[in-house]
Amino acid sequence: MTAQPASDPIEDGLTEELHAIVGQRLTTAPAAREQHGRDESYHAPQPPDVVVFAASTEEVSAIVKVCARRRVPVIPFGTGTSLEGHVAALRGGVCIDLTQMNEVLAVNVEDMDCTVQAGVTRKQLGEHLRDTGLFFAVDPGADASIGGMAATRASGTNAVRYGTMRETVLALTVVLADGRIIRTSRRARKSSAGYDLTRLFVGSEGTLGVITEVTLRLHGVPEAISVAVSAFPDLAAAVNATITTIQAGVPVARIEILDDKQMEAINKYSNLDYPQAPTLFFEFHGSEAGVVEQVETVKAVASDFGGSDFQWATGAEDRARLWQARHDAFYAAMALRPGSKGYATDVCVPISRLAECIVETRKDIEDSKILAPIVGHVGDGNFHLVMVLDPDDADEMARAKALNERLVMRGLAMDGTCTGEHGVGHGKIDFLVAEHGEAVSVMRTIKTALDPLGIMNPGKIVRV
16 A cells, blocks of 8 residues: 555646645745654654645645545644654655644633644643633643644643543544544543544544544643652652652642753753752642642652752742743753754653663663653653764764663563653654554554555554
8 A cells, every 4th residue: 555646746736736725825845845844853854745734624625635536645734843753754745734723613611621723732722721710731841733732642741630632632523534524522521422533533643634623621720739849869769759659649730750961951951950860840739728738748758768858939930930941851951962963752651660660771871871861751650761962973873773772672571652652653663563563453454444545644653
């Protein structure tokens, strides 16, 4: 099954057909094509042949129908913040940019949900909800599009309490590979009616269809929010404090770990002065009394593992600055070595194996002689490496790829996953069989059934 057009799509009339649908919202300019074939990862850009800026679900449907008839690949594009080559046009084709589909269509305050077009970004939605008493809880750090977050099953710092996009998405509008438009569910909070198509498309990375609208679960803004930072003598102590906190049932909203090298990076990059030691960032949500109770419990746990006295960020501005520093960890790591390139990777393991996994990984980093700060959402067992590399140094790149493979296989050996939130794209496609075995053949069957021509973001998740 091949998604390559028989001839140059720019020369055989494809652009004229697409121009009839979107007008001037089409470009074949090399700079625009290059931009739309690149994400935030180290993977080499793979530009599409044509970029179109869709304005509605109906336009996406019309574009996909043209591509299906011509057997031309379709690559959905949100903000380009993915990390495993998700938007690379591996076989050329048409990139559908959804950024102009950026309307918040409905906010149902009483039901605590909303419906947005796929191009709405995380920060845009947060701003729209500011006066409603509600908030959108999934926070991957980047100002990603909601459609892209659904497509990659994103999560982030709040996942330990509020869940990932898997738990947050209530319904989707999707354009299938033949141009049909479907809605996967209604707004009801539970249903036993038919196959769970919503969960099928959440995490499908554009390989089964183009997500154009998303209905999301929202949460009430907490009465009280408190943020604390505590340094620990070593990584094992910090991780074990996390595990004990979770096992004690404390409903912490966020628990983030940063190793000593990452703390050095964010101190320099964000002008902070925290100890250069393995550190946990905590955030507590709830009533005034509930937050006090959570804090006292976690302080006692941290003390048992050698944690320093908490440093507090109490005001909204201070909290925002702290979390922005955490979200800028990738760029802070890059700044440790100007001119470098970031090779980001992640795994997720059961929290009972987390300390072992992180400690072994840290030793592996030191043995590999690679600059690779560790940062992670340890409350749910997910952590990341940001390998800071010279992409022109073949030996260093080889050591980095070997380190990544050992990290993934270590995670799988601990009954974890090759990626907790970055997704598969084409960067981790070779690890999927090691993780899922024969289940990959079932994924391939689903892919073939919904996309028999193989035009939907080919070369991602599963090979066909």
